[in-house]
Amino acid sequence: MTASRSEGAIQFAILDSLLYGAARAFDYLGFRGQDMLDRVGDGIVHYGISEGYFEKSDDPLQFLGSIVTFFTRNGYLSKASVEQDGYTLDVEFWDYRFLPLMRKLRDRNSYLVTCPICLASNAVTKSVGKLSERVSENLTEDGNWALRLKIVPGTEHTERSVIPAKLADLRTVRSGANLNETIGTQAFESVAYGLAYGFEFLGAQAQLLLDNVGRGMIEFMHEELNTNFPTELDGALNLLSIFMSKNGLADAIHPQLSEDKVTVDFERSRYLPVLKRLLQENRELVSCPFTLAARSLIKMRGSTVGEMGWDIEGDNVRLKMTTLDLKKQEFDEEAVGNMMGGI
Amino acid sequence: MATALYDDIQQALQELDKPVVLTLIDPMRYQEAVFGIVRYFTGKSQRGVYVTLNKPYSVLAKNFGKAGIPSESLFFVDGITNVPAAEEGADHACLGAGIDLSNLCIGISRAVGKLKEEKFLLLDSLSTLLIYNDSKAVSKFAHLLTEKMRRWDTQGSLLTVEMNAEKDVVSQLAPFCDKVVKI
Numbered sequence: 086m087t088a089s090r091s092e093g094a095i096q097f098a099i100l101d102s103l104l105y106g107a108a109r110a111f112d113y114l115g116f117r118g119q120d121m122l123d124r125v126g127d128g129i130v131h132y133g134i135s136e137g138y139f140e141k142s143d144d145p146l147q148f149l150g151s152i153v154t155f156f157t158r159n160g161y162l163s164k165a166s167v168e169q170d171g172y173t174l175d176v177e178f179w180d181y182r183f184l185p186l187m188r189k190l191r192d193r194n195s196y197l198v199t200c201p202i203c204l205a206s207n208a209v210t211k212s213v214g215k216l217s218e219r220v221s222e223n224l225t226e227d228g229n230w231a232l233r234l235k236i237v238p239g240t241e242h243t244e245r246s247v248i249p250a251k252l253a254d255l256r257t258v259r260s261g262a263n264l265n266e267t268i269g270t271q272a273f274e275s276v277a278y279g280l281a282y283g284f285e286f287l288g289a290q291a292q293l294l295l296d297n298v299g300r301g302m303i304e305f306m307h308e309e310l311n312t313n314f315p316t317e318l319d320g321a322l323n324l325l326s327i328f329m330s331k332n333g334l335a336d337a338i339h340p341q342l343s344e345d346k347v348t349v350d351f352e353r354s355r356y357l358p359v360l361k362r363l364l365q366e367n368r369e370l371v372s373c374p375f376t377l378a379a380r381s382l383i384k385m386r387g388s389t390v391g392e393m394g395w396d397i398e399g400d401n402v403r404l405k406m407t408t409l410d411l412k413k414q415e416f417d418e419e420a421v422g423n424m425m426g427g428i
Numbered sequence: 429m430a431t432a433l434y435d436d437i438q439q440a441l442q443e444l445d446k447p448v449v450l451t452l453i454d455p456m457r458y459q460e461a462v463f464g465i466v467r468y469f470t471g472k473s474q475r476g477v478y479v480t481l482n483k484p485y486s487v488l489a490k491n492f493g494k495a496g497i498p499s500e501s502l503f504f505v506d507g508i509t510n511v512p513a514a515e516e517g518a519d520h521a522c523l524g525a526g527i528d529l530s531n532l533c534i535g536i537s538r539a540v541g542k543l544k545e546e547k548f549l550l551l552d553s554l555s556t557l558l559i560y561n562d563s564k565a566v567s568k569f570a571h572l573l574t575e576k577m578r579r580w581d582t583q584g585s586l587l588t589v590e591m592n593a594e595k596d597v598v599s600q601l602a603p604f605c606d607k608v609v610k611i
Contacts, residue, residue: 113592120456287458288482289508290555293591294455389560391526409560416565418572421530425537425576 094267095355096332098310101186101264103276103374104199106301108190110294111197118197119207119242121284121294126208128279129201132362138271145209152205159269161202174217174234178202181230182263189260189309196248201276211240218243221251224258261309267333270355278359280372291370299381302374314382318342321382322349329375338375347383347390349375349404357402360395376404387412433457433464433611440609441468446583447606448574452598453553453589454611461611462552463495465585469548470501473583476548477539478502479532481556484509485520505539507532508556526560529569536573540580549577549584555591563596570597574604585609 107125111118130152133139139151146169153165163180183200190197198204210217217234225231232249239246280298284291306312312328314321319342326338326349335351342348354360356373363371371377371393380390383406391407441447453461469476480488485504492499504520511522514535523535540549551573557566570586577584586601588594602608 110592114455114590117454117456284455287455287589288556290482290553290559290589290591292559293555293593296559297592389562391560411562414561414565416529416561416568418568421533422572422576424530425533425572 094333095270095273096264097182097266097268098264098306098332099329099334099374100268100273100276101309102302102305103280103298103372103377104183104186104201105189105305106298106377107280108195108197108199109301109304110297112195116242116244116247119247122197122199122204123207123211123242124283124286125199125276125279126201126204126206126283128282129205129275130208131282132275132278132359133205135362136271136274136358138275145213145215148209149206152209153202156202156272159272160266161268161272172236173220174236176232176234177225178230178232180228182266182268184224184230184255184258185260185262185264188255188258191252191255192260198247201272201279204279210236214238214240216240216242216246218245219247219249222249222253223251224253224255228257264309273355274359277356277372277374278362281359281363281368281370285368285370289369295370295372295377296380296384298372299377299379300385302378303381303385306378316386318383318386318388321386322347322379325375325378325382329378334373334375340379345408345410347379347404347406347408349379349406351375351402351404353400354402357397357400360402361397364395373404379406383408433460434467436611437464437468437609440607444606446581448577448583448604449585450598450601450605450608451585451587452594452608452610453587455589455591457611458589459491462587463492463497464611465550465587466492466497466502469550469584470498473548474501474545475543476502476550476584477505477536477543479505479507479536479539479549479551481507482552485522489519503539503543505532505535507535529557529561529565533569533572533576537576540582547582549573549580549582551584551586554586554588554597555594558593558597563593567597567600570601571604574601 111121133155134141139155142148157165161182162178166177168175215236216239218237220233220235223231284294314324322340326340330338335354337352339350383390388408388410391409394405396403485506489499506520506522507527508525509522510525514524515522521535521539554566554570
C-alpha cells in the first residue's frame, strides 16, 4: 500500500509524537531524566550551528536569543520576550506550540520538558555551568506562556529546575489542539538530529532508549489520533506509512515485508538531511520517526530488528531492516556450557 | 566525578574476594562508571577480558588511554565492529556485529583461556544484548556466564545500564551474583 502527499511541511502530529515519546522514555529516571533529555538539546545546538540555522555567541543570553528566533521562524511560537533582572529571567512566548503536549504530559504527571527551545536553552545554560530553576509559570489571559526562571550554579537537575514552584493552570489548553498545524522542517530536523546525537555516548545500547521513544510514539498516536495498529505487522507498517506520509515525513512511503526483511522506500524524505549528516559524521544511531515507531511495532509483535541499513538516491531513501523472530530464539545453557567447557 | 565513582566501587566491593558483580549504571554516568570499574579491576588483577558490545575495541582502547587507564593488560572481545569474518589480534578478537549469544559465550571462553595469569572479566553490556534478544535468553546467558566465571576462578562484572528494559534480567540474575552495585 502507498500513501502520498505533495506538500512540503511536517505536521505537529509527527514532531509531538516524537517529543512525547522522548518524555515518556525518560520518565523512569525522575529528575535525572531531564539531564538525559538535555543531551538532545546539545544535539539541537550542534545541528543548528553546523547547518547555519543560528550562530553561536559567547554571551549565553544572546545565543539563546538566536535559538528562539530560529524556532519562531519555524512556527514553534509567534513571538518571544525575555527580560533579565540579575539572575532572574522573565520569559514570555506567544502562540507557544508546546502547550498542548505539556498539558497531555502533565495530565500523566510527567513533568519532564521536551520543548525543543527549552532543551536547547538547558544545553546552552549547562555549558556555562548553570541551571535554570523554574520559579513560576503562568498562562496569561491572551493565552501566552509566561515563565520566571532563576539562574543558579549547577549542571545536574533538581526538583526545582524541573517542576515550577508555582504551576500554571492548563485547563484551557486542549491536548492535541495543534496536531494539524505545521512546523518548519528545519526545526524538525534539529530535534531528530538531537535524538540521535544526544545518546551517542552510550554506544550501541542507546538504541534501546530510542526504541523506548518509539514505544511512546505509538502510545501518542493511539491516544491522540485514534491510530489503532493492526495485529499483523504488514498492516501495522502500512498504516504507519500512511500516517507518516500524510503528516509530511515524506511524499510517499512504501513498505515491503518478507519473512525476515523489511524494506521501506521513502519518496522525498524530510529526514534525509539528518540522515545524510549522521552518516557523514559516522554516527550509528538513527532517529527517523518512522524507523523508531516501526521498530517498536516489530518488537510488540514478537520480533526485533537486527541489521539496519540505508540506500540514498537523490531525494529518495531506502531503509533495509532484517528482523529476528524472538519466539524462535533459544539459548540452551547446558549445550553452550558444554561447548565452553571443552575450550 | 571519576574518582568519586572509583571510591564508591572500591567501598562497595572491598569485603569481597574475587567477586562476580552485577553493576547497574545510571545512563548519565555510563562513561565515568566504565572507567571506574576498569580502573578498579585492573588494580586487582594482572590481566582482564573486556567484552565490548557497545563501542569498537579500538575506540575503547583510545578512551581508556586518554583516561590514564592501562589498556595493555586488557584483551578485548569485540561484538560490535563489522568484520567480514572473525579475526584475532594480540589484544583483541573481533567476533562481528550482532553475534548470537552462543557464539559470544564461546568467544569469551576462548579469550579467558588465553590468559594464564589471574584475571577478571567485564561484559559491557547486558543492555545491548536486550536489543537483539528477549530477556529470558539474556538471563540464561548471563546466568551461564556467572557460573563459568566462578569455575574459571575469575572475578568481574556484568554491566547493565538502567533503561527500563533490564528489570527482568536484573531480578533473575541478582541471586547468582555476589553483589548488585548501583552506580
